[in-house]
Amino acid sequence: MLRILERVAGLNTGSKGRRSVTERLRSNKAKLFRGVTEVAPNVVGYCVWSTERIVDDLNCTLEHKLKGAVSLLSDEAYQWWLTVKEGTQPDRLSWEFFKSDFQGKYVGACYIDARRCEFLNVTQGDRSVAEYEAKFLRLSHYTRGMVASEYERCVRFEEGLWDNLRVLIAPQREQEFSILVEKAKIAKKVKCAERQNRDREMGKNKRI
Structure with missing residues (x-):
C-alpha cells in the first residue's frame, strides 16, 4: 500500500x-x-x-x-x-x-448525460457562494466540450448566481474563474452588511 x-x-x-x-x-x-x-x-x-x-x-x-x-x-x-x-x-x-x-x-453514458443536464440547470439556490462553486466544479467534470473556454465558464457561473449578486458582477465581464468567485463572495458579504444595516435602522425607528 x-x-x-x-x-x-x-x-x-x-x-x-x-x-x-x-x-x-x-x-x-x-x-x-x-x-x-x-x-x-x-x-x-x-x-x-x-x-x-x-x-x-x-x-x-x-x-x-x-x-x-x-x-x-x-x-x-x-x-x-x-x-x-x-x-x-x-x-x-x-x-x-x-x-x-x-x-x-x-x-456510463446515461449517468454522464444526467450530470451534464444538472450542470446546465445548477444555480446558487439556497447555497452560499462557496457551496455553489463546489457543486458547479463537481458537475463541470462531466461537461467536457460543453464549456469551451474560461470565459464561457465564468458566464455560466454568473448565470446561476442570485440576481442581486449577478447585477453587481456581470457588467465587469470577468474572464478568470477564480477571481470571479472571489468577487461573488465579496458581493455576498456587502449584501449581508447592507441588510444588517437596514435591520438595525428599522429597529431604531421602531424604538423611537
Missing part, C-alpha cells in the same frame, strides 16, 4: 518527500479502485474527481496525474487499463484520455 500511495505523486524525491506525500494522500483518503461492477456510478464519478483533487493539491503534472490514477487501480480495473493501453498509441495516453475512458467504462 505504501508503494502505491507513493506512486500517486509520481515523485522520486527521497524518504522525507515520500513520507509527506503519503501522509497527504492518506489525509485525503485516496483509495484503490478495483472496478467492481456493482459500485454505483456516482461513487465511481467521485473516485475520479477526488483523485484529481488530491493530485492537484500535490501540484502534480498531467503526466503524474495519469500515473497516480493508474496506481490506484487494481484487480479488474487495472486489467482493463492494461488492455486499453495496449490498444492505444502512446502519444494518446494522457490524463484527459484516461478520465474519458474510465468514465465511459465505469460511469
